[in-house]
Amino acid sequence: MSTVEAAPPRGTPVVELTGITKRFPGVVANSDVNLTVRAGEVHAICGENGAGKSTLMKILYGMQQPDEGTIAVNGRTLRLRNPQDAIRAGIGMVHQHFMLADNLTVRENVLLGAEGLHGIGRAAGARIAELAERTGLHVHPDTLMERLGVADRQRVEIVKVLYRGARIVILDEPTAVLVPQEVDALFETVRDMRRHGFTFLFISHKLDEVRAIADRVTVIRRGTTVGTVDPKEVTSRELAEMMVGSELPSPGARESTVTSREVLRVRGLRLVAEGSERAVLDDVTFTVHAGEVLGIAGVEGNGQTELVETIMGMRRATGGTVELVTDGTAHDLTRLGTLARREAGIGYIPEDRTRHGLLLTKPLWTNRILGHQTRPPVARGPLLDLAGARADTRRIVEDYDVRTPGIEVPAAALSGGNQQKLVVGRELAGDPVLLIAAHPTRGVDVGAQALIWERIRRARAEGLAVLLVSADLDELIGLSDTIRVMLRGRLVSEADPATVTPEDLGCAMTGTAPADATEDES
Secondary structure, X not given: OOOOOOOOOOOOEEEEEEEEEEEEOOEEEEEEEEEEEEOOOEEEEEOOOOOOHHHHHHHHOOOOOOOEEEEEEOOEEEXXXXXXXXXXXXXXXXXXXXXXXXXXXXXXXXHOOOHHHHOOOHXXXXXXXXXXXXXXOXXXXXXXXXXXXXXXXXXHXXXXXXXXXXXXXXXXXXXXXXXXXXXXXXXXXXXXHHHOOOEEEEEOOOHHHHHHHOOEEEEEXXXXXXXXXXXXXXXXXXHHHHHHOOOOOOOOOOOOOOOOOEXXXXXXXXXXXXXXXXXXXXXXXXXXXXXXXXXXXXXXXXXXXXXXXXXXXXXXXXXEEEEEEEOOEEEEOOOOOHHHHHHHOEEEEOOOHHHHHXXXXXXXXXXXXXXXXXXXXXXXXXXXXXXXXXXXXXXXXXXXXXXXXXXXXXXXXXXXXXXXXXXXXXXXXXXXXXXXXXXXXXXXXXXXXHHHHHHHHHHHHOOOEEEEEOOOHHHHHHHOOEEEEEEOOEEEEEEOOOOOOHHHHHHHHHXXXXXXXXXXXX
């Protein structure tokens, strides 16, 4: 028998944030924020990086405490001192970066920390099965998490919060790593759950998706609420203007700047996973020319990360070669370390800036030095030039609109978008001949996205070769001169950005045929 939770009448206010203010040293993250969320709706929260969205959601989830203001849930004013208080109030949060243990099963991940709710036996299994059906998670509960794709992992996260009794679900950038078909499936799940009385707070930078799924949209700019609108009555451009005061940017770069001069040659690259005989990369061959953006499309987990890290020397190739061509001379990088590859002329925007791009506890000028410690303007001969590092950091802060109280603050004090702009500015500062850009605008707002796109376009026009890996298909199509699709560690097809659609790319990435092709074959 299915368990049906009691739901408040549709349209009843279930979350009311009034006058929320949160201050940190040197910055006011939230200033007199007001937000009302109704039962049974999908309420989107939009705003630039650093606008205060994340802080506001952390306050609602009990991870941080407001300095001023009140929180009411289902008509009761509450003090949410920690996430456990929020969970008891019926609030759950699905974080952008999944909090799952790969070496545990689906069942174990769901039960972890919640063993007291339904035990660990038959009742727990029945409840997990019911919630799995509701969210479209069609995998056996004893399946190891490491065997699941991104979309199923996300469903497990949703099952986890529902298992703990959440009726109000915060989704933080839920589509960041999904292909279009997976986004459609997620939205269908959300719509179905909404019909059953669940309420969603949907945090996203993708305005077209916000307009497709949300019942109402609240825009936050510079820490305060600008307004709440009906997405059916506004365009994406109007939402962008509310967020950043400018129209929605386009990554389009149709004018060709591709030359015949080869810069990166990858030949027969092979990588076998450590401790196994499985090839993570298998006979990968391609060339990137000066003035060209070569885009790599693929569902996460199909070898893109390993490809980038092998080219950067963070992994040792099992076979094949990596060559960088400078001044007409080919340099074999296959056995060189990461620093030597950087010194040869490679700039690198990592997919995880907090793990591989920044020292979060160190000041911005120290982060300017990372990976460039042997070259001007941050080095003079064998010695670091600290004055030069500080001066160039100030230049990057100004040129890339990095919003910060100063260059002495730690990188952790910046919003994600401002951290990313600092990384992009640093990597383009050294005049590289090749830029490897892995998800360069993941998790950034439309303003930061527009700036990063423009800087990549500008560098491309000046002859920079770019290897672009991205889960944003519009970004891939808009910025790339050629797109190659990676599936199970191999480059399986090539697409022309001028004619390909996101749906076509999604089919190629998942190894399925387009709907019209299937119909023709039948």
